[in-house]
Amino acid sequence: MSYQVLARKWRPRSFREMVGQTHVLKALINALDSQRLHHAYLFTGTRGVGKTTIARIIAKCLNCETGITSSPCGTCSVCQEIDDGRFVDLIEIDAASRTKVEDTRELLDNVQYAPSRGRFKVYLIDEVHMLSSHSFNALLKTLEEPPPYVKFILATTDPQKLPATILSRCLQFSLKNMTPERVVEHLSHVLGAENVPFEDDALWLLGRAADGSMRDAMSLTDQAIAFGEGKVMAADVRAMLGTLDHGQVFDVLGALLQGDARALLEAVRHLAEQGPDWNGVLAEMLNVLHRVAIAQALPEAVDNGHGDRERVLALAQALPGEDVQFYYQMGLIGRRDLPLAPDPRSGFEMVLLRMLAFRPADSDGAPSQPLKPVGVSQARVDSQPALAQPASVAPTATPAPEPTPQVASPAAAPAPVVPAVAAAQPAPQAESRPAPDPEPQVVDVPWDTQPASARPEPVPAAPVSAEPVLETRAEPPELPAMPAPVPASPVPDAPQAEQAPAPDRSTGGLEDIPDSAYLSMPPQMDDEGAQDDDYSEPEVDIDPASVSLLDELAHDHVHDEDEPEPEPEPAAMPATGLALEWLQMFPKLAISGMTGSIAANCTLISIEGDRWLLHLDPAHSALFNATQQRRLNDALNQYHGSAIQLHIELVRPEQETPAQAAARQRAERQRQAIASIHADPFVQHMMQQFGAVVREDTIKPVDAVPAQ
Missing domain, CATH: 1.20.272.10 (Zinc Finger, Delta Prime; domain 3)
Structure with missing residues (x-):
């Protein structure tokens, strides 16, 4: 007798022999026992998980000579013919090779005939997702209302390709992948029954290589038996699969x-x-x-x-x-x-x-074993080299920063040196600190409310230099007085913007940047940014569809909700003539990002034929280059439908720019909103009866974008 592979020899012939898929078997067994039989079933899942096997078992359950049952006898002629694949009323169709609509029509022509041997004529269509759309359409009506003696069982590995009309006419069961534990358990049973020696590690290798398919596991086991000369050993399986130990x-x-x-x-x-x-x-x-x-x-x-x-x-x-x-x-x-x-x-x-x-060796739960100095550099990421260099430049005037290298003091050699220097110069440290302190005091404003002992610098200091450090930090108690000018309203600081140089606006804190500059701050690429060789700074994709929209974007882009952002400095004169035309033209230009921000801070000075002259606020010169001028020129050409020669000079505009107009409109709406709240009768009643106070800083206009 010829050899039969394990996958076919150990194919389950009843629901009791099935491995896994309990959620599917329970529903089918209950339906068969209660005679609640559907006319169409759809089984989905990866290869080798039991779709065709379950379909054949259902065919035996329906046509067994003992009756419709979930436990077919397996000995009658019908059960044996189904197991041998020669039962005339079980029609297995490979949809991958019969995809044409003519094949489907031939199948449907035979549906009207009653079964020859069994109770039901079972159509098993494997890989049903391979059927063409016309085949699905031809199958729809018969699949929905077949004759009472016909059952359809569909199987597929790709249910996403099935039309929703097919899915809605079937009971769908999704078969799960086999876990490695379940595969190993089944392989142990099979190899034990086959009297094949094996190692557990080899079965685990096969179970993982099967990737959820029991049929693949059985086929790989056949290959491993042949490779290992009748044995399934881990070394042989690893060599056969080429897997890693x-x-x-x-x-x-x-x-x-x-x-x-x-x-x-x-x-x-x-x-x-x-x-x-x-x-x-x-x-x-x-x-x-x-x-x-x-x-x-x-x-x-x-x-x-x-x-x-x-x-x-x-x-x-x-x-x-x-x-x-x-x-x-x-x-x-x-x-x-x-x-x-x-x-x-x-x-x-x-x-x-x-x-x-780079492992986190400084953590509390780090391994106790240090890095072994075998071919690995022991360099550390700390501030010791950076702080040692200033000490060498001025050793007599700046001995105070020396205690700070103790932050990274795992080395044994510098340990006795640092306390010696700190102990030798305790008094000069306390006297020399106030001189360089004013600049750090301004930078460390958010730390003003913390006590001097909470600052990070003196914390890691050695016990020897603890007292001098406390003396140096006890001297700047004036820091709590510093917040007075800081939280002050930044609006009065706006006139100081004239004296501040342009680089301060681009590199300073966000509190010092005007509203109009907010639109150009976030560096993001627009659609043309990657095509320009003469400009590498990315841009923001903001489309100023109107002055009001520009206003809204500038108003909403706030880095801190608790701190009011400064308004742009108002113009010396209102916009008239060409400047007014520029205000009306600006929202209609197809520009965005930095180009739109530059145009918002310009004003139109003169038009001589096709030569246009604009004045740009020098405060925004950092955003301006030849690329921005070219883009603005292209937008003007597109708007007017003619060739314009645009020239931009860095001169502070005397008349109102679109950005200043947006700020003025926002301020006007804010004043109107505050006046409306104060004029409200209910608010006045609350203020008179209960002493309520209106917090004007919380009032925002409802109509943020006025109607055009």
């Missing part, structure tokens, strides 16, 4: 845990002997780190899908949680950058060395 991943992670560069590179060398896919090795490391992170959060949730649950739990106890997250993120970035490396192995090694060099 999972234990070597733990060797790599163990070397990372110990901080041993020599052991790490040795583990890589052992990996290289197998010629692995280095991207796949990184993927295996990420899988292990993912399971380690789960073990640290919820140990009982760790699955044994790889047969290494104990090793994962042990690694979860030894490896700090922050290291796990760091290694996982570094591995993801390494997989992305691996194609850019000169060769895959060197890229893989650099990922591991990066993990070794």
